[in-house]
Amino acid sequence: MGNYISLKPTTKLSGIVNIPGDKSISHRSIMLASLADIPVTVTNFLHAADCWSTVNCMRALGVTIDQNKEGDLTVTGNGFYGLNEPCDVLDAGNSGTTMRLLTGLLGAQPFFCIMTGDASLKKRPMGRVIAPLTKMGLNIIGREQSRYAPLALTEAEQVTGIEYDMPVASAQVKSAILLAALYANSPTVITEPMPSRDHTERMFETFGIPIKRSGKSIIIDPVGQIWAPERINVPGDISSAAFWLVAATIIPNSQLLLVNVGINPTRTGIIDILKLMGADITITNERWSGREPVADIIVRSANLTGITIEPEIIPRLVDEIPILAVAALFAEGQTVIKGAEELRVKETDRLKAITLELNKMEAHLVETTDGLIINGPQKLSFAKCISHHDHRMAMSLAIAGIAAQGVELVESDCVKISYPDFFTVLEKLKQD
Numbered sequence: 001m002g003n004y005i006s007l008k009p010t011t012k013l014s015g016i017v018n019i020p021g022d023k024s025i026s027h028r029s030i031m032l033a034s035l036a037d038i039p040v041t042v043t044n045f046l047h048a049a050d051c052w053s054t055v056n057c058m059r060a061l062g063v064t065i066d067q068n069k070e071g072d073l074t075v076t077g078n079g080f081y082g083l084n085e086p087c088d089v090l091d092a093g094n095s096g097t098t099m100r101l102l103t104g105l106l107g108a109q110p111f112f113c114i115m116t117g118d119a120s121l122k123k124r125p126m127g128r129v130i131a132p133l134t135k136m137g138l139n140i141i142g143r144e145q146s147r148y149a150p151l152a153l154t155e156a157e158q159v160t161g162i163e164y165d166m167p168v169a170s171a172q173v174k175s176a177i178l179l180a181a182l183y184a185n186s187p188t189v190i191t192e193p194m195p196s197r198d199h200t201e202r203m204f205e206t207f208g209i210p211i212k213r214s215g216k217s218i219i220i221d222p223v224g225q226i227w228a229p230e231r232i233n234v235p236g237d238i239s240s241a242a243f244w245l246v247a248a249t250i251i252p253n254s255q256l257l258l259v260n261v262g263i264n265p266t267r268t269g270i271i272d273i274l275k276l277m278g279a280d281i282t283i284t285n286e287r288w289s290g291r292e293p294v295a296d297i298i299v300r301s302a303n304l305t306g307i308t309i310e311p312e313i314i315p316r317l318v319d320e321i322p323i324l325a326v327a328a329l330f331a332e333g334q335t336v337i338k339g340a341e342e343l344r345v346k347e348t349d350r351l352k353a354i355t356l357e358l359n360k361m362e363a364h365l366v367e368t369t370d371g372l373i374i375n376g377p378q379k380l381s382f383a384k385c386i387s388h389h390d391h392r393m394a395m396s397l398a399i400a401g402i403a404a405q406g407v408e409l410v411e412s413d414c415v416k417i418s419y420p421d422f423f424t425v426l427e428k429l430k431q432d
């Protein structure tokens with residue numbers, strides 16, 4: 001596949017999709033397993049560029065990570081205090097989760113390290129993690145008055161627990177603090193304005209680390225060691241399933257079975273909103289994958305109605321807004337998305353980019369400071385669009401294209417960040 005793809009419209013999608021492993025949980029499984037005393041095998045790990053950034057950073061810190069022919073990873077660390085000073089700069093690539101979570105974990109270690117990333121990651125705000133971590137005693141500096149990467153971390157004199165009221169709901173910031181808090185000399189209390197994804201808290205419990213929850217606060221005591229499971233099974237990523245949920249809904253006569261989708265309630269905003277818009281989504285075969293709930297999902301095409309998406313639900317669907325914008329173009333009436341200003345600091349400014357690119361298909365979206373206004377239904381035309389090197393933009397534009405008049409998508413290979421097989425799966429599901 002070159003770095004562009006031409007997609008024709010399709011009349012129908014049908015089939016079964018095994019949803020690839022959750023990106024957030026894949027990162028966390030590798031980081032926590034790296035602190036264990038025993039080898040931990042991670043199954044259904046997401047083999048995508050972002051998660052490999054985490055694997056490569058952990059390897060550079062002295063952790064052995066082997067892959068078997070089924071794709072499972074076995075992580076052999078050197079215990080809770082066993083990370084080594086890396087010999088070179090750690091590269092987080094495009095991955096905000098790698099950089100922010102490792103800033104918390106590595107800032108609490110007795111060594112020096114530097115972290116960098118690609119052009120997009122070096123534009124994303126790092127002050128949001130540096131501020132609370134500095135309060136904990138960590139020594140972190142970065143470019144432009146410590147607002148951006150590269151970041152340099154040196155040994156802290158001591159790591160102290162803090163009480164921190166988070167200004168934005170961000171699981172990456174929360175997780176960076178939680179990881180540093182494991183090494184502190186007193187408890188840490190984190191209060192979130194709205195609940196963000198809680199995979200770190202659940203993964204901590206899997207590793208025997210107690211977490212107390214009280215209203216909007218999480219309380220964590222330092223630990224001197226962790227207990228580790230021999231095996232972690234990563235559920236499928238609902239953020240990847242979201243593209244199929246929308247595609248099957250807006251392309252007439254479609255039906256898809258999505259197998260092994262994580263349905264953690266801090267992530268299911270997309271299902272709630274699509275259902276409120278009129279989508280035909282059935283959740284079946286609910287079960288547990290460790291401490292994470294999973295299910296299979298049947299989605300059939302349906303007529304959608306516009307809706308107002310309020311700020312309170314945004315953290316539960318923060319990565320799904322580009323594909324929701326596509327859904328809104330096919331819905332009857334107005335969709336208003338509010339309180340989504342965080343999208344401006346993702347892999348690209350997603351509010352601006354989705355408006356710009358869908359406008360090329362002759363769709364009319366209004367970009368507001370904190371969201372979008374979309375009047376539907378709209379007739380889209382064939383267009384040449386670019387992904388802005390953003391995986392979720394690429395997949396959203398692909399679905400808009402196949403549901404309308406086709407699309408030529410430039411910089412399409414960025415899907416490797418979270419869903420390397422996306423276009424292969426798409427071709428298999430097309431029924432024409």
Ligand code: S3P
Nearest residue numbers: 024097169170171172173318319
């Ligand atoms: C993530 C948290 C979210 C999300 C990102 C993954 C995580 O970012 O957008 O794709 O794994 O913790 P924020 O913490 O910036 O909201």
